[in-house]
Amino acid sequence: MKPKRPARKAVRKPRVVTKKRVAKRPRSAKELKERAAEYYRRLIAAYPDAHCALDHANPYQLLVATILSAQCTDKRVNMVTPELFRHYPDAAHLADAEQESLEAEIRSTGFFRSKSKSLLGMAHSLVNRHGGSVPNTMEELTKLPGVGRKTANVVLGNAFDTNVGIVVDTHVARLANRLGLTGETDPVKIEAALMPLFPVEQWTMLSHLLIEHGRQICVARVPRCPQCVLNDICPSSRV
Numbered sequence: 001m002k003p004k005r006p007a008r009k010a011v012r013k014p015r016v017v018t019k020k021r022v023a024k025r026p027r028s029a030k031e032l033k034e035r036a037a038e039y040y041r042r043l044i045a046a047y048p049d050a051h052c053a054l055d056h057a058n059p060y061q062l063l064v065a066t067i068l069s070a071q072c073t074d075k076r077v078n079m080v081t082p083e084l085f086r087h088y089p090d091a092a093h094l095a096d097a098e099q100e101s102l103e104a105e106i107r108s109t110g111f112f113r114s115k116s117k118s119l120l121g122m123a124h125s126l127v128n129r130h131g132g133s134v135p136n137t138m139e140e141l142t143k144l145p146g147v148g149r150k151t152a153n154v155v156l157g158n159a160f161d162t163n164v165g166i167v168v169d170t171h172v173a174r175l176a177n178r179l180g181l182t183g184e185t186d187p188v189k190i191e192a193a194l195m196p197l198f199p200v201e202q203w204t205m206l207s208h209l210l211i212e213h214g215r216q217i218c219v220a221r222v223p224r225c226p227q228c229v230l231n232d233i234c235p236s237s238r239v
C-alpha cells in the first residue's frame with residue numbers, strides 16, 4: 001500500500017489590483033489655467049448650443065424670470081412667465097400689480113410672498129429711477145430690490161452681452177470644486193476664483209456649460225463619470 005500523499009495546500013493567487021488613474025490636481029497657477037482651458041474646450045464641443053434656459057425676449061423679462069428662478073427650476077419658471085408677461089408686459093404694468101393677484105400668479109414657483117415683494121419693489125425702482133428700463137451696470141442692478149450679484153450677472157451676460165462676472169449657481173459651485181478649480185464654497189469666492197482662470201469673453205458661456213454639464217452628467221448625487229468628456233483630466237473622476 002502506497003503511503004498517502006499529504007493533501008496539497010490550496011495556494012491562493014494574489015489578487016490583481018488595477019490602479020485607478022486619477023488625474024492630478026494642477027499644482028501651479030499656470031497648470032490650473034491650462035486645465036481650465038482644456039475643460040472649456042471639451043465642454044463647448046460637447047454642448048455647442050448651451051444657453052440661458054429662462055425664456056425671455058428682453059432685459060425686463062429676463063430680470064423677472066431670474067428673480068422667480070430662486071429655489072425653483074427654470075422649467076417651472078418658463079411655465080409661469082408667458083401668462084405673467086401678458087398681464088405685465090413692462091415694468092410700469094408690473095408696478096401697478098395688486099400684490100395678492102401677483103402672488104397667486106407666481107405661487108407655483110415657491111417663496112411667492114417674498115418674490116412678489118421683490119418683483120413689485122424692482123418694478124417701482126425701474127419706473128422711478130430708470131424710466132422703466134433695466135439698467136445695464138452691476139452697480140445699478142444690485143441696488144434693485146431682490147437683485148443680488150448672481151441675478152445681475154445673469155441679466156448682464158444674457159440680455160446685455162456684458163461679461164462683468166460669472167453666474168455661480170448650485171451646479172457651477174459643485175463643478176468648480178469637483179474639477180479642482182477652487183476649494184471655496186461661498187459663491188462670491190468661487191466667482192472670484194474662476195474669473196482669472198478664463199478669458200472674460202468666455203464668462204457667460206462658461207456658466208451655461210457648467211450648468212448643462214451639471215444637469216446632464218456631473219449630477220449632484222452620483223456623477224456619471226464613465227460618460228463624462230472630462231473623466232481623464234478631472235481630479236474627482238470615479239473611473
Ligand code: SF4
Pocket residue numbers: 178179217218219223224225228229230231232234235236237238
Ligand atoms: S462627471 Fe465625474 S469626471 Fe466628469 S466632471 Fe463630474 S466628477 Fe469629474
